[in-house]
Amino acid sequence: MAERRRGAALERALLDAAWEELTARGYAGFTMDAVVRRAGTSPPVLYRRWPDRDALVRAAVTHVLERSHIDVPDTGSLRGDLLTLMRTINETRVRLITVMNAHLAGYYQETGTNPGDLLADAREANGDVIWERAVARGEIAPGRLTERIKRLPFDLLRHEILISFAPVPDAVLEEIVDTIVLPLVA
Numbered sequence: 001m002a003e004r005r006r007g008a009a010l011e012r013a014l015l016d017a018a019w020e021e022l023t024a025r026g027y028a029g030f031t032m033d034a035v036v037r038r039a040g041t042s043p044p045v046l047y048r049r050w051p052d053r054d055a056l057v058r059a060a061v062t063h064v065l066e067r068s069h070i071d072v073p074d075t076g077s078l079r080g081d082l083l084t085l086m087r088t089i090n091e092t093r094v095r096l097i098t099v100m101n102a103h104l105a106g107y108y109q110e111t112g113t114n115p116g117d118l119l120a121d122a123r124e125a126n127g128d129v130i131w132e133r134a135v136a137r138g139e140i141a142p143g144r145l146t147e148r149i150k151r152l153p154f155d156l157l158r159h160e161i162l163i164s165f166a167p168v169p170d171a172v173l174e175e176i177v178d179t180i181v182l183p184l185v186a
Helices: 007-025 032-039 043-049 053-067 078-092 094-102 105-111 115-136 147-164 170-185
Strands: none
Touching: 007 032, 007 043, 007 053, 032 043, 032 053, 053 094, 053 105, 053 115, 078 094, 078 115, 078 147, 078 170, 094 115, 094 147, 115 147, 147 170
16 A cells, blocks of 8 residues: 655645646646546545645646746846846746646636736746845946836746747847846846
8 A cells, every 4th residue: 555645745746746737738627636636635635725726726836936946146247147047947947938828828817817927926036136136236226127127037038938939049038138128227
């Protein structure tokens, strides 16, 4: 008989099963019962943690983001930090970004959210540190920073990934930073 999973191990198994269901069937085919079957557990075990599909989808996305955690770079310059972070995202998260857009369209319609909402916490945590360091180093004027400008390099990266479903060429990342973002905050 298999050993019973508990605590963090059980939660990881449930979230892994939820992510696998999302990537295999998309949100339209995503059901709590399918996650239960894939995880080899019972409905009460799943529903005790997440009361509905919305909560489970959010938790699964957060789980995948945490599993592929990206350290905030500190290269000594805003340009270096932005490019390093964007390159890391570009190397590690293309599939995640593609899945979140292609497979979760129904989720966004049903909940009134968008991919940016699901990525907001991770993006803001990483991005804010980069911008704060740049202000502290005197590289940018704090008055020039808006929330939209802070999101801009990552929104443009996501857009490039979604129009190609592939990693973005490094020259494009440099163009985003050098010709669009840095002039806005200089």
